[in-house]
Amino acid sequence: MARRYDSSTTTFSPDGRLHQVEYAIEAINNAGTAVGILAKDGIVLAGEKNKPSNLLAPSKGPEKMYKIDDHLTTVVAGLTADANILINNARINAQRYIYTYQEPMPVEQLVEKVCNYKQAYTQYGGLRPFGVSFLFAGWDEYHGYQLYMSDPSGNYSGWKATCIGQNNQAGKNLLKNDYEENLTIDAAMKLAVKVLVKSMDATTASADKLEFCIMTTDGDKVIQRIVPEADVTKILEEVALETASEGDM
């Protein structure tokens, strides 16, 4: 019965909703899960890789993680083709800022710029919204480590820990129970693994299906590290051991 008002992004429905935006947000719930966790001295980003076929050539680099600038990185959930446009936009904005101010762009300002770009597609032009949600992780000298989530509506919010994509509600519940302030990076990684294991389709999580990026600082320099598969396997084993003995008295 709301069909009449569905097709155009630039029209409100009678009950005050933008259906196209809501449908776009729905599209992301079918995508591979991504989780981000703020630790005491860094940020952990993790994502579930989608492997629809064994014939797919092995990826040359990370699949869901994209570096925006030296101090800023993102995990994607949703339509990859849409994401590429927005990531390019984010990278250009980050460099534009350095071009003018000779300083890295403060994280929230970058997120807001990308979100304002997304918002335009919910208000003018008659084009559909972007079917992507992002987790932006970054560090700047003004606010330290920050984690932001943004969705197709162009809204964004800052989080201590959150997840997007498939089964994100289950992931969020787990985070609500298990997240503590001032986690170490290692503890945050284990928590991220737990979240992904819970939200993944396959019964067995393996390192080749997961991607991790750890962000830390060394003085004023930000270090981004994609965790190698061997280390991911180790953490998976540690988490499996812990969960196996969790119910023991």
Place this chain on the structure above:
Amino acid sequence: ENSKRAIIQKMDTILALKGDGFVMMAADCSSARSILVFSQTQDKIKVLDDSKLLGQSGPQCDTANFSEYIQKNMTLYELNNNMKLSTHATAHYMRRELATALRKGPYQTNILLGGYDEKAGESLYFIDVYSALVKVNFGVHGHASNFLLSVFDREWKEGLSVDQALDVVRKCVAELRTRFLIAQPNFIIKVVDANGVRLVEL
């Protein structure tokens, strides 16, 4: 090309030096064109915000236009982003604007930007009409630089107190009064530090 603009004025004296936790800036107060003096009480040191001083030399049409443009954009940045631009970012922003304008419609303005930031402490930037930018311990613009750079070379050292810095400025003014052809009877002196901007008596 407008031949009037091709003549670069160097009559204004703007000088500045870094001290221990502050930047002191001084400028002459004459506003003149050719042989006519409009005013002897012109303030050439703009207070960009409570932690930055902008000293400019050149024709007022360009200095006023440029400084107001920068200042309003800085205010816009502050309102949009809930934070102030650092002195470093401001200096580079100014340089970028000057460089872009250079081959379109140049601003004839020499700049000294002095600021105090919580993290970086005191800093002083020298930008010339061609938008060359250098971070310096002391700087002078105009004909006065021919006389005063050597005074600074001799007198400046790391960690000057406000009184010591003021003494150096007095020496600069004395040098100009002795050797500079153009009489500049009045000087305005400002200091920026962690507590903000204040006026200082010569």
